[in-house]
Amino acid sequence: MLRRHALMGLAGAALAFGFCGSALAEDTVKIGLILPMTGPSASTGREIEAAVKLYMQQNGDKVAGKKIEVITRDDTGQADITKRLAQELVVNDKVAVIAGFGLTPLALAAGPIATQAKVPAVIMAAGTSMIVDQSPFFVRTSFTLPQNTTPMAEWAAKNGIKKVVTLVSDYGPGIDAEKAFKDKFTADGGQVLDSLRAPLRNPEFAPFLQKAKDLKPDALFLFVPSGFGASLMKQVSERQFKEAGIQVIGTGDVLDDEQLNGMGDVVLGMITSMNYSAAHDSPENKKYVADFEKANPNMRPNFMSVGGYDGIGLIYKALEKTGGDTTGTKLLDAMKGLSWTSPRGPISIDPDTRDIVQNVYIRKAEKKDGQIYNIEFATIPNVKDPLHGKK
Numbered sequence: 001m002l003r004r005h006a007l008m009g010l011a012g013a014a015l016a017f018g019f020c021g022s023a024l025a026e027d028t029v030k031i032g033l034i035l036p037m038t039g040p041s042a043s044t045g046r047e048i049e050a051a052v053k054l055y056m057q058q059n060g061d062k063v064a065g066k067k068i069e070v071i072t073r074d075d076t077g078q079a080d081i082t083k084r085l086a087q088e089l090v091v092n093d094k095v096a097v098i099a100g101f102g103l104t105p106l107a108l109a110a111g112p113i114a115t116q117a118k119v120p121a122v123i124m125a126a127g128t129s130m131i132v133d134q135s136p137f138f139v140r141t142s143f144t145l146p147q148n149t150t151p152m153a154e155w156a157a158k159n160g161i162k163k164v165v166t167l168v169s170d171y172g173p174g175i176d177a178e179k180a181f182k183d184k185f186t187a188d189g190g191q192v193l194d195s196l197r198a199p200l201r202n203p204e205f206a207p208f209l210q211k212a213k214d215l216k217p218d219a220l221f222l223f224v225p226s227g228f229g230a231s232l233m234k235q236v237s238e239r240q241f242k243e244a245g246i247q248v249i250g251t252g253d254v255l256d257d258e259q260l261n262g263m264g265d266v267v268l269g270m271i272t273s274m275n276y277s278a279a280h281d282s283p284e285n286k287k288y289v290a291d292f293e294k295a296n297p298n299m300r301p302n303f304m305s306v307g308g309y310d311g312i313g314l315i316y317k318a319l320e321k322t323g324g325d326t327t328g329t330k331l332l333d334a335m336k337g338l339s340w341t342s343p344r345g346p347i348s349i350d351p352d353t354r355d356i357v358q359n360v361y362i363r364k365a366e367k368k369d370g371q372i373y374n375i376e377f378a379t380i381p382n383v384k385d386p387l388h389g390k391k
């Protein structure tokens with residue numbers, strides 16, 4: 001008897017708690033942020049998490065009468081963990097949106113969960129063109145490699161470079177960069193002598209760099225993901241490309257602001273193309289960099305950080321538009337076509353592809369106030385991913 005009462009009491013408490021829980025859930029919008037906070041891409045996780053926190057500091061944690069709660073989870077950069085975390089966040093935590101995804105394979109792992117649960121998935125970091133085609137619930141606030149690479153190929157062809165060797169990390173975004181560079185550069189009359197691919201994990205660049213140097217190109221084009229640029233540039237420096245009269249160019253992933261200042265003189269004068277530089281000259285960016293560096297001493301915001309900052313911004317703006325309605329399809333529709341001024345410049349979400357449209361800048365690595373920055377000197381406005389519709 002006693003035991004039965006005790007059990008009933010427990011059940012009653014559980015019911016009451018459950019009721020409270022769901023009433024609370026209606027006032028709170030949960031966002032699952034899945035990032036590599038440890039492992040080889042931890043800097044990407046740190047930058048994005050810091051930027052999301054900054055946005056919430058600046059804009060508050062209430063939108064359309066709802067409280068925003070971000071739940072951050074570390075996938076350590078492994079796709080099976082990303083998938084499990086996405087599932088747990090959707091099923092157990094009932095998040096309205098999942099977001100983050102530090103690398104292409106991690107974003108791809110979350111796609112089926114977003115599709116099945118009809119939950120928008122905001123890609124804040126990954127850059128392989130085809131990702132957004134893999135789920136109708138994907139929306140991207142980062143960039144694509146073809147978007148950032150094509151202007152570099154155009155600049156090279158216009159600036160006396162005739163023969164290039166490309167060297168990229170051997171996975172989705174690297175292969176996109178290789179193809180985008182070759183397509184545009186050869187269309188503009190240039191020649192790609194060889195397309196080299198180094199393994200993504202624990203890359204040993206030396207044999208590839210030696211091969212590239214032996215081919216005597218006018219320029220070496222590089223892509224490695226965020227966090228790998230410093231070790232690549234150290235080996236580039238040891239091979240003495242500058243001294244051999246070979247110009248080194250690349251996407252801005254290589255000269256990532258997070259590591260750039262420690263790379264040394266080898267990078268000075270190097271030309272890259274990218275969607276963001278911490279030195280971008282606008283009032284929005286000056287405030288962004290100052291606030292970011294104040295909240296995170298010894299950290300400089302990089303292109304990953306703005307993917308996170310604008311990603312959470314996109315979720316806020318969509319919630320404002322739906323009046324706080326978190327139905328997945330409604331949030332997704334609200335995201336399509338949104339446009340605003342980011343620290344990187346004007347951006348919008350293409351309503352047809354759910355991919356970001358943004359300026360791409362050509363930059364030169366230079367010393368400014370004793371620190372190394374990528375100084376923008378040319379702007380290619382409103383660039384869409386050039387591979388879309390051409391696959």
Ligand code: VNL
Nearest residue numbers: 103104126127173225226253
């Ligand atoms: C990817 C592309 C990752 C560009 C990156 O850094 C990057 C990706 C982590 O799609 O995996 O700089």
